[in-house]
Amino acid sequence: MFSQVLTISRFTIIEALRNRLILMSFLVVGISFALVEFIGELAITEHRATQVAILAAFLRMSAVVIITLFVVSSTVRELHDKTLEMILAMPIRRGSYYLGKLIGYLYLAVLLAVIFSVLLLLYADSEQVFIWMISLFLELTLVIALSLVMLFTFNQLPSALAGVFLIYGASRIVSSILLMSKYPIVAHTSTAQQFMDGFIELLTWLLPDMHRYTQTSWLTYNTADSGTLLPLFGQTVVYLVFLSFIALFDFYRKNF
Amino acid sequence: MVHYFHYLHKDRPVSDVPKSVKWLLVISFVLQLIWHGFQQPVVANAKDLAPPLSTRSYVMSSLGEPIAAAKFLNLWLQAYDNQPGASLSFHQLDYPRLTQWLDTILELDPDGHYPMLVASRVYGSVKNPEKQRIMTDYVFSKFIEEPNKYWRWLAHAVITAKHELKDLDLALKYADALAEKATGENVPYWAKDMKIIVLEDMGQLEAAKILVGALIDSGEIADPYELNFLTHKIATLEEKTANE
Numbered sequence: 401m402f403s404q405v406l407t408i409s410r411f412t413i414i415e416a417l418r419n420r421l422i423l424m425s426f427l428v429v430g431i432s433f434a435l436v437e438f439i440g441e442l443a444i445t446e447h448r449a450t451q452v453a454i455l456a457a458f459l460r461m462s463a464v465v466i467i468t469l470f471v472v473s474s475t476v477r478e479l480h481d482k483t484l485e486m487i488l489a490m491p492i493r494r495g496s497y498y499l500g501k502l503i504g505y506l507y508l509a510v511l512l513a514v515i516f517s518v519l520l521l522l523y524a525d526s527e528q529v530f531i532w533m534i535s536l537f538l539e540l541t542l543v544i545a546l547s548l549v550m551l552f553t554f555n556q557l558p559s560a561l562a563g564v565f566l567i568y569g570a571s572r573i574v575s576s577i578l579l580m581s582k583y584p585i586v587a588h589t590s591t592a593q594q595f596m597d598g599f600i601e602l603l604t605w606l607l608p609d610m611h612r613y614t615q616t617s618w619l620t621y622n623t624a625d626s627g628t629l630l631p632l633f634g635q636t637v638v639y640l641v642f643l644s645f646i647a648l649f650d651f652y653r654k655n656f
Numbered sequence: 657m658v659h660y661f662h663y664l665h666k667d668r669p670v671s672d673v674p675k676s677v678k679w680l681l682v683i684s685f686v687l688q689l690i691w692h693g694f695q696q697p698v699v700a701n702a703k704d705l706a707p708p709l710s711t712r713s714y715v716m717s718s719l720g721e722p723i724a725a726a727k728f729l730n731l732w733l734q735a736y737d738n739q740p741g742a743s744l745s746f747h748q749l750d751y752p753r754l755t756q757w758l759d760t761i762l763e764l765d766p767d768g769h770y771p772m773l774v775a776s777r778v779y780g781s782v783k784n785p786e787k788q789r790i791m792t793d794y795v796f797s798k799f800i801e802e803p804n805k806y807w808r809w810l811a812h813a814v815i816t817a818k819h820e821l822k823d824l825d826l827a828l829k830y831a832d833a834l835a836e837k838a839t840g841e842n843v844p845y846w847a848k849d850m851k852i853i854v855l856e857d858m859g860q861l862e863a864a865k866i867l868v869g870a871l872i873d874s875g876e877i878a879d880p881y882e883l884n885f886l887t888h889k890i891a892t893l894e895e896k897t898a899n900e
Contacts, residue, residue: 445773450727457724572720611720621767
């Protein structure tokens, strides 16, 4: 069974390479380098900190966008080209197909995280860059799993992409929204306000703590240590399992 | 002919396009040109600095990247004097509002010193005493919050007050705060010595001498160069007092 999984993941990687995903990531690195050197010319103090903060934020967002676009578009093509139906007509479990795709995409996430981190080595401490790289990989892992869930749920490119970006964005800012609702400038006690407060509180329980991942302050002020990654590993494992079973639940119910 | 177009040009020839479509294309293009011709020309118009949003708004709009947002806002604020087609000088900016922006940036990135540097060296260097005072006061207020962190910017404010504003009382107020509150090990002796220099400039030689003597007697100064400087200073002050 595992050889089937590996075959599916191998073909996922081949597809990514043929889609020039790596070339695209090098292009992003080149653009980022030019951008950050220009920014370095503008800054009158904290030259390096300014460069690294903007570069890290840009690379992080680029990695998320690239991996999401690739995962969603590649899987949706398999759905529409009937490749998936052909694969499932063979003696392959749906779970194996999912696992194969997931492993293939995770391999690409590793590549992206490494390529983007190499550029950061020019501007930040290597140990901090290493921690940032692992964290980016963990973040991309969740984004990949989320993309697969959205795709199996919506089947369509626009709605799946909108779903991924909406949930990812919400995961990044939900803690800020919670703080705003807990400490409002003008206190409200209306039912509508209480409902919204409860809803936001519920969101913090349902969404992963993305704001803790891949922090720019690690690179600008060297604030990360080896213990930083431990809670991120925990959160990634828990949420990856959760998302995978949502995806499998939908996938096993799907009729072709 | 068909084969030629099929293999060399995947598209059909232009003659295949209906005449009505071609005419409508030309007409719509001319309409666009006419439309643009009737529009009001764009005029460069320098805008006033708007008040900043709450810190949380910037955290959210940057998708949880407060430091990147702070660094970006630093550059944006620094370049505010250059707007498309218009140029403002720094002294035309609304300084009280500027301090709100600097506060917002410091809240987003509490470890950064960029806002303090622009407050003291960029906005604090304009040839407008009133605006310079707003900036030195801003630096002073931040220093009071965290003296050991922002001591160097207050030291700069002492120099601004002494040499540019020619306000020795203000310089003494800042130098006094520097000597009293900046007690961290990271604060060099020269910053604490600024009070002596300001007192000397104000002609308060006796007060300066007492302060130098107290510093030597306190035993806090271990650096031989600093002790040498202070001993030499006492001698200079005594000489000046004798000449008066």
